[in-house]
Amino acid sequence: MSSSSSSVAVPRTGRGLHRFANPGRFLRIAAKIQPWLTASAILALVPGLIWGLFFSPADWQQHDAVRIMYVHVPAAWLASLGYFGIAVASLVGFVWRHPLADLAAVEIGPVGAAFTAICLVTGSLWGKPMWGTWWEWDARLTSVLVLFFLYLGHIALTRAFDDPERGYRAGGILALIGVVNLPIIKFSVDWWNTLHQPASISLTGATMASSMLDPLLLCTLGFNLTFAAIVLARIRAAVIEQRIRAQLMARASSSAGDAA
Amino acid sequence: MTHLSYIIPSFALAVLLPFFLALSAATRLSAAKKNLAALDGRRRRRNDT
Numbered sequence: 001m002s003s004s005s006s007s008v009a010v011p012r013t014g015r016g017l018h019r020f021a022n023p024g025r026f027l028r029i030a031a032k033i034q035p036w037l038t039a040s041a042i043l044a045l046v047p048g049l050i051w052g053l054f055f056s057p058a059d060w061q062q063h064d065a066v067r068i069m070y071v072h073v074p075a076a077w078l079a080s081l082g083y084f085g086i087a088v089a090s091l092v093g094f095v096w097r098h099p100l101a102d103l104a105a106v107e108i109g110p111v112g113a114a115f116t117a118i119c120l121v122t123g124s125l126w127g128k129p130m131w132g133t134w135w136e137w138d139a140r141l142t143s144v145l146v147l148f149f150l151y152l153g154h155i156a157l158t159r160a161f162d163d164p165e166r167g168y169r170a171g172g173i174l175a176l177i178g179v180v181n182l183p184i185i186k187f188s189v190d191w192w193n194t195l196h197q198p199a200s201i202s203l204t205g206a207t208m209a210s211s212m213l214d215p216l217l218l219c220t221l222g223f224n225l226t227f228a229a230i231v232l233a234r235i236r237a238a239v240i241e242q243r244i245r246a247q248l249m250a251r252a253s254s255s256a257g258d259a260a
Numbered sequence: 261m262t263h264l265s266y267i268i269p270s271f272a273l274a275v276l277l278p279f280f281l282a283l284s285a286a287t288r289l290s291a292a293k294k295n296l297a298a299l300d301g302r303r304r305r306r307n308d309t
Binding site: 038049053058063064065067068071072075110111114115117118121122125126128129223226227229230233234236237240241243244247248251 | 261262263264266267269270271273274275277278281282285286288289291292293295296299303
């Protein structure tokens with residue numbers, strides 16, 4: 001039978017999304033991107049934090065405590081964005097069996113959890129002088145705490161199985177179910193009466209002066225780039241570790257074959 | 261500056277935690293690269309003999 005008469009659909013390798021599924025190609029591209037990403041993160045984050053801490057104006061009501069915003073708000077956005085990233089990577093892993101998607105989902109988890117912890121702790125440190133309490137079980141705070149537990153659940157599930165593939169699938173299911181929490185976090189301040197203030201920045205504009213908005217946006221850019229640089233380095237390490245495991249297993253099976 | 265006892269821990273946490281995450285990722289990546297290079301070297305030597 002000639003190859004042209006075959007009715008089997010052969011995936012076109014090297015096209016579309018699967019072009020980046022090749023771990024070797026990913027490592028080559030990532031190695032080139034990594035230094036630029038890291039340098040951009042430092043160049044955005046350091047001036048952003050200095051601007052926010054020393055040169056932005058104090059708030060007439062909150063005084064200097066408002067400066068906590070420059071770390072709290074980017075961390076809060078990254079907490080949600082990171083989880084959304086896990087959900088997208090899990091979906092790609094489920095649908096296309098993309099070999100890097102599962103690794104990405106696993107490696108985003110601890111970084112996202114760390115940024116969620118930063119959001120919760122800095123929120124608490126901001127809340128004490130402003131609200132008079134470290135913690136309040138209101139909708140925004142509680143839904144972010146749930147997000148933190150979802151991260152911990154995802155980290156635990158992906159590492160709970162001897163077969164990593166089963167861990168990826170179990171973690172993926174949790175990520176896809178848990179993504180419903182993201183709109184709850186976003187709209188909690190509108191849907192319920194909360195102690196937490198409503199959003200000051202939206203797609204249509206911001207309700208704060210540019211002297212505060214500009215350093216906030218620079219800090220956000222810096223933290224986003226930092227997040228991306230850390231995740232990229234972790235995925236690179238995970239790909240190489242996977243390659244090492246594959247080589248060791250191949251060697252072990254060939255040694256077992258020789259012995260037999 | 262007012263509220264320093266709240267501002268300093270917030271900024272310290274927001275800088276130190278990502279810094280340690282970055283450091284641990286860099287260490288892990290470098291160790292993985294070294295292990296892979298050692299494994300490749302051993303395989304090459306075995307193939308040569």
